[in-house]
Amino acid sequence: MPSVNFKIVWPDGDVGVYYSPSTVIRDHLQSGSYPQDGFRRLCTTALNAASERVRQRFGYACTAANAELEKISDKLDELQARHIHGPVQLAAMDTEGRNLGAGKPAHYSAMVIGAGQAGLAMSYQLKTAGIDHLVLEASGEIAHAWRHERWDSFCLVTPNWQCQLPGFPYQGDDPDGFMVKEDIIEYLESYYAFFKPPVVFHSPVTELKREQGVYHIRSGERRYTCDQVIICCGGYHEPRIPPAADALPPTIKQIHSRDYRNQDQLPEGEVLVVGSAQSGSQIAEDLHLAGRQVHLCVGKAPRVHRRYRGKDVVKWLDDMNYYATTIEEHPDGANAPHATNHYVTGRDGGRDINLRIFAEQGMKLYGRLKQASRDSLSFHDDLAANLDHADEVAARIAASIETYIQQQGIDAPADDNLNSDYLPPEVTQLDLKDVNITSVVWATGFHLNYDWIQLPVLNDEGFPLQKRGISPEPGLYFLGLNWMHTWGSGRFYHVGQDAEFLARAIRKRHRSVGGAACV
Template identity: 50%
Template sequence: MPLSIAAAFARPSYPVVVIGAGQAGLSISYLLKQQGIAHLVIERRRVAFAWREQRWDSFCLVTPNWQCTLPGFPYDGDDPEGFMKKDAIVDYLERYRAHFDPPVVEGVAVREVRANATARAGQPWAGQPGAGQPVEGRYIVDTSHGTIATDQIVVATGGYHQAILPAMAHALPASITQVHAIDYRNPAALPPGAVLVVGTGQSGCQLAEDLHLAGRTVHLCVGDAPRVARRYRGKDVVAWLDEMGYYDLPVERHPLGTGVRDKTNHYVTGRDGGHDIDLRQFAREGMRLYGRLNDIRDGVAQFDARLAEYLDGADAVSESIKTSIDAFIAQRGMAAPEEARYVPVWEPGAPVRALDLANSGITAVIWCVGFRSDYDWLKLPIFDARGYPHHARGVTPATGVYFLGLPWQYSWGSGRFSGVARDARHLLEAIAGTPTSC
């Protein structure tokens, strides 16, 4: 059961405060509790909120269930090769919470975290009942329900905070409904008519498929996101990459280095047991594909002419992954069934550069163009010019301040169920080795 707000704020300080109660926050809480380290987990809404409220109805994982390995609570279901749907993901996290009863207080928003300039000097701190008594703690956590001091903070809020809407969204006619992917739920929730989906990362491709399978006319703006096959030579590609050590590759050893953090994820799906997402096949079935959306003027969408290049590029990435799997099989002398390579099933004709939205019957636009991080509330000098935290495996230059659950924080799995446990254990060592006064 979550802590009551009154119980959480009954004490003025904690040795460790964890901000966020998703899979990252719960993971570090489990390890802290195992070590007997007192702490408080502050959750703005409720445990697993993003999975509950910010995913569409048919959402499911794109990684197999066996990769769900939270600390002390690996996947225990009867379908390890399957892909958990949204409700099952929420259930998994709720069962994890029940498994070890973390000290979580829900419905409390963190407004500001700042250095505590006076506590170390033994000066009274007036921000909490009992003022006049010195309160130790390097940092002050100011929340919607009170203020707490702490020596160590784990920021476990992920890296996707604010949905991006491009400036051209304001140019859409008022008659067209527009939503970000975070607010999409199902085809029936949109007005009747055709739908323009902007973006072909994982969300864009999966939402386009969701609408397409529901019989909606879909217009899809394609970008340079890569794709990956679901299965190859007898196994899920994720299983091959796991055997090949890809998921253990530290970000510093990745060919792109930390630049991989800015790359769009490969699109694939776990829907209906998992399969490839082939935009060319969608086009054969009636989906309309265009290049990247450049502008909207007077109700007319304008695209670049690079659709063929984007499709070819996505296919090339998928085939290159297969080539690496072939090489791995050959090097190990492994027995694996042969499989023919992908042959494109559709080729675009002359590029369509403009589309009149009203004449095309488009009544809704879904923006699948990503998120930006927001750490304005963290008033500490630990960020680069783009607002990304300086850190080494989640350990920042500020004593006692850590991040957990960032995409590619250390490896591919850092922001996922598969790698957050390893990152949390690394942070536990740092936390346990840092002296506290609370």
């Protein structure tokens, strides 16, 4: 009685060869793609039919068919428990136990690396285009970085109406508010549930290379191949901590901003925050509001008003088409992605962060950290210049909005922002025995780490080589980078637009290399 072996490529990348004691299985299953629920039903019908054929011929049911069905059902249950909803590929069917190559890598038309907002947006566009793909996510959950790499009081600095993931724009009742950490997580979880992308969790990519026009991806013991690959890993890979950290006394607790949660995780005493961009200024505010004595090293980050003349500055700039400005049109050009973000906050409905006012309230401000030792800290003599620069940028943005208001003849209320010209004393040397600094928060940014990419798509500093996400390597793309195309490329606002642009390029190449017809 001829039997059939059939190879299944599961949506998490696993590949298995299964057995049917009868060719009757071919009446129910053909090579191709199946939704998981439908595949379970068809396999149940097919293997029960095969077992019945054995019973009819030999007088007893085939336990092997039942065992194979149990293995398939267990695998489908596992995929559902892991929230992996992609299709099952029945790759091949051969008679008489021929070797179907269970160890061969699973192949997809496209692979997405990373399941943050960029990876999810890309998966949505690929699914809409009918392109088979898989999403590999290093962590075990959606919104991992938002859950575990942000402080408790974290919130977006852009209003909710800018949350525009493709097919899933913000639909709440507070469009001008600012999502707090829990809201961001819920937004991404809801997006995941909305279209059920084929995400494989616990799958950090350790190697990406290209051989004979095909991309090869390694994730632990699993291997994949694909025609095209989209890298959606953001730009916050490894904490950057300056060498001064090693010189501080061991009694001082040190953490990076990525690991800060709230003031309760720090020992009692005063806190030094190094860095005054968005993370540093917001963490300094968090500690200041908690009643801690904060010492803040102020860098060259600019600031911006939260509101001006009755409207959020973000809304004014959107009305002025600022966010449609491309990197080619930006005055800083290729340097725009490396510019420091303006500090402001969405906390408690949104407000300015004015370091001069914090200093008036008792926060200690210094210039940039220069050196550290077991008993002292030294600072650059640039506090006044850095505060002036931040104020000048805020004033310049307000002036551009004012020009727009006058040109458009808009009737807007008077500006009611609180300003200060207070200049704290310029301290360039601090003896640690004169203060009670017991902890340091390093808000000093991140390094990129794309060491796993074995292709010439990075510059000498390790930054991706790309133009609107398209790399020099055919079929390789980046998505979700800061200023990849516009200001919103690295944010919820425009990442969907960039994903749609890349999907068109991917679809065009998919057709040119002989991919299946898109639906």
